[in-house]
Amino acid sequence: MASIYKSFTKESKKNEEVSKPRIRNRVLLLSSRGISTRYRYLIKDLEALLPHSKKDAKLDTKKNLEILNELAELNNCNNILFFEARKHDDLYLWASRAPSGPSIKFHVQNVHNMSELKLTGNCLKGSRPLLSFDGNFDDDGPYMLIKTLFEQIFSVPTGARKSKPFFDHIMSFSIIDGRIWVRNFQIVEKNPETGGDVTNDDDMSLVEIGPRFVLHIIRIFEGSFYGRTLYENPNFYTPASIRAAANREKSAKFANRSIANQELKAKIGNINIPTDKYADVFK
């Protein structure tokens, strides 16, 4: 009887689970060739934080990115985080929903790794994070789409293979100055003085774990690494163009100075000093 009862109750539980929708996300993490050490460490940090991710070897090509979809399929992944390095210094991030899109391209700035000594927090490897989005994400423009995509990528699905059953860190996304600032904090529920557990929620505090970086949105594509552009950021200028403008400014400085010099010379040449009548009176 007992076994029959057990089997029945189990069945009912299973049915409940089936009825609830769940997300089974896996993320493919990879970079292009020519990536610098700092950015490589950033990918390493993300891999540690996302137990449902699969890190792949560096991608050789920078042109035919649609190949990534096949790669994702091979790895059983439905999300892709692809870090594209250009000119060693510039890092771009593609966040994509694998076979059908959308995909979003960001410019990554101001990268700080987890191993930096300023960031003193720590958390369990593979524990599920809370995700905190700034109120600015709540619009009908590109930010809502970004939010839903990030929810898929950065939230660890329940019961992921390497995940831990507790919540001890929180990832935050805030929109400041038209960019998305990403941070990762440890949730400390201990009194810093006594070391005892806090009973009051007000005593909760946060310590940053890292990594931290800033994403500047460039474009949203309808497909995954292909398709028409749904959104293009008018305020984005490529770092190369900015550098070029800066160089122009530098050279303009020199040109201005040389022109001014020439003008001064011409001015001095044009002045004719009147002759002094009494110059040789006392000679």
Next chain:
Amino acid sequence: MKSKSRKNEYVDEVSDEDYLEELSDLEVDEESDSDIQEDSDSENSEEEREAQLELNALLEIQNSKEGSNKKESKSAFEKEAIKVLTKELQPENLDWIETCSLMSTFKLEINDPSDDLELELGIYKQVLEAAKEGKKKVLAAKVKFTRPPDYFAEMVKTDEDMEKIRKRLVEEHQSIEKSEQAKKQRELKKFGKKIQVEKIKERAATKRETLNKIDLLKKRSRSNADMDMSMGDDFDVALGDSSSAKSTFGQGNRRAKQKNQMPNKKRLAKNSKYGFGGKKRGRKVNSADSTADFSGVNGNKKSDESRSSRNTKRPGKKPRLGKSPIFHV
């Protein structure tokens, strides 16, 4: 945006300079805290100058583009398509616990993105609110939130990393303490010098005063010696202050008395006994008269009678009656 010199210099622990440089890099903000750093001042200023240049360039591009409105017309924004895609991406009837995503109740507004303090504070506020809300929601979904203290598992940062971090924190703390102590010491030194100067002054003042007093006393005594001959003692009463005047007055009086009085009787007796004045030598030497003189000897004193009559018992306990037959008389 970073300078090419920093291309290959990644180290595990990125130094403060790097950290600050990065900050200045990011928003290309001209006034980051980088001037705190002493070691690489020149380098930093160069970085800053470059950052400033780039910022100016960016602004210039923006201005020129906005003027011609080229980019504006080019930029695509298909709202409807994005909305549809967003809906497609979001699975319906999903439990909150599946994503654990929280939207903050307020919109983060930072006036000056180059102001680190304001920015960090804003982000912290947003995250703390989310953490508190998240804990409630997680517990409501009947999922464990807090990690029990006896649950040990692999952490994101290894123990070695944490040790490094701890060391750095301790060092930082120590250096702050040291500088504070040095500051205190410096202040104390300043103040100590003041005290020392004051003490020396005080000492000099007291010395001067005592010297003056001594001089005065010397003068007075000299004048007293002169006055004794001619005028009398009343003169120095007017000279000194009241207390000293009293005492000198007393002395003078006694001296006057001594002059008038005869020596007292006791003194006279002692003088007769031990002598006063006159020749001292040979006074104690025996002479024929002194040998024959028996006036100082009491012949009765050492007689046997008197000795026997004396009480020979030693003072002590009184014997109790009927107890000691020896003492029984």
